Every structure is written in C-alpha cells, then in structure tokens.
Amino acid sequence: MSDSGFSRVRRRLVLATGAGLCSTLVKRADADEKTDTPEARLRELLSERRSLRLFRGTEHVEATYWTADGGYNRDEYLNVCWLMRDLQADRVFPMNRGLLDVLCGVQAWLLRTGVTAPLRIHSGYRTPKTNRQTEGAALDSRHLVGRAVDISVAGVSNLKLAGMASVLGRGGTGFYPGRNFVHVDTGDERIWVDRPRKS
Numbered sequence: 001m002s003d004s005g006f007s008r009v010r011r012r013l014v015l016a017t018g019a020g021l022c023s024t025l026v027k028r029a030d031a032d033e034k035t036d037t038p039e040a041r042l043r044e045l046l047s048e049r050r051s052l053r054l055f056r057g058t059e060h061v062e063a064t065y066w067t068a069d070g071g072y073n074r075d076e077y078l079n080v081c082w083l084m085r086d087l088q089a090d091r092v093f094p095m096n097r098g099l100l101d102v103l104c105g106v107q108a109w110l111l112r113t114g115v116t117a118p119l120r121i122h123s124g125y126r127t128p129k130t131n132r133q134t135e136g137a138a139l140d141s142r143h144l145v146g147r148a149v150d151i152s153v154a155g156v157s158n159l160k161l162a163g164m165a166s167v168l169g170r171g172g173t174g175f176y177p178g179r180n181f182v183h184v185d186t187g188d189e190r191i192w193v194d195r196p197r198k199s
C-alpha cells in the first residue's frame with residue numbers, strides 16, 4: 001500500500017474508533033511531532049503493571065506479565081503464551097512481548113472508555129501445519145513466529161478495535177468485514193481492509 005493509501009486507511013480507522021482518548025492522543029501528536037509514534041501512544045496507556053485479561057473458549061487468563069519493579073514475570077508471561085498456543089497441535093510458543101504490550105494498550109484504552117470485557121483470543125501461535133490448514137492464512141503469516149493474534153471484544157465493533165490496534169501498534173492490523181475478529185501483529189507497519197489474504 002502506498003504511503004498516501006496507508007495514511008488514508010489509518011485516518012479512516014482512527015476516525016472510526018470514535019473514542020475520546022483517541023482524539024486526545026491525536027491532538028497531542030499534532031502539538032508535538034515526537035508524540036506521534038506508536039511507542040509514545042503506548043506509553044500514554046501502559047502503567048507500571050502490564051496485565052492482560054484474556055479468554056479463549058472456556059479458558060481464561062489474568063496475568064501481570066511485567067511490572068516496573070520486577071520486569072517480566074516468567075510464569076505470568078507463560079500463562080499468556082499458553083492461552084495463545086496452537087490448540088490443534090497443542091504447542092506453546094514464546095509470544096512476542098511487544099505484541100503483548102499492544103494488546104495491553106488496547107485493553108487499557110478500552111477500560112478508559114468503560115469497556116471491562118476481556119480480550120477474546122481467536123488464534124495465536126500456529127505451527128506450519130495448522131497455518132496451512134487455516135483458511136485465508138498467508139504462508140509467511142506472523143502467527144508462525146508468535147508475532148500475531150486474532151482478537152475480538154464483546155460489545156466493541158471490530159472496526160473500532162482495528163482502529164485502536166493500528167494507532168498503538170508498530171505492525172500490521174487486519175480488519176475483515178463479515179469476520180468476527182481483528183488480526184494484530186508486530187512486524188512491518190501496514191494495514192489492510194477488505195483484503196482477506198492474510199489472517
């Protein structure tokens with residue numbers, strides 16, 4: 001996607017979130033160019049305790065995977081990785097920590113808008129075999145390297161969720177109208193809409 005196309009889609013997604021904090025962040029970015037980065041926006045949202053509330057099917061995890069005092073907590077981090085495992089192959093993978101931070105930022109942002117529902121995980125790590133058997137999955141999907149998750153949140157539109165992830169993430173956000181999840185990954189910065197070639 002060209003730079004102008006990328007900006008247009010991002011602007012559309014940002015506008016679509018309709019959240020007060022988003023406009024605050026964008027105004028701050030306008031006032032000070034240095035704040036107009038995903039890292040700066042994430043810093044606005046991440047506290048000294050980075051926690052995730054996740055569920056998947058009948059399983060759920062509440063994990064504080066990082067604190068300012070103690071750094072990463074291995075057991076809590078592994079609990080998150082466990083929930084994001086390849087269910088089909090029953091394989092756990094060390095998920096990218098930057099990706100967890102983006103999810104944490106999205107969750108914190110949702111909390112500020114009154115949404116307390118946990119993030120629902122539709123897909124996390126995938127073995128090559130599982131990825132090959134996943135409809136629409138790219139051969140080089142970042143799910144293969146623990147750098148992607150597909151998520152949804154009850155009561156929040158996927159368009160809004162995609163907007164939040166695109167504002168906070170240094171990576172890809174995929175929004176597929178008609179499907180029940182949003183793809184979030186860490187990697188090259190890109191956004192795609194209406195193009196369900198990657199999942």
Ligand SMILES: [Zn+2]
Binds near residue numbers: 148149150183199
């Ligand atoms: Zn995906």
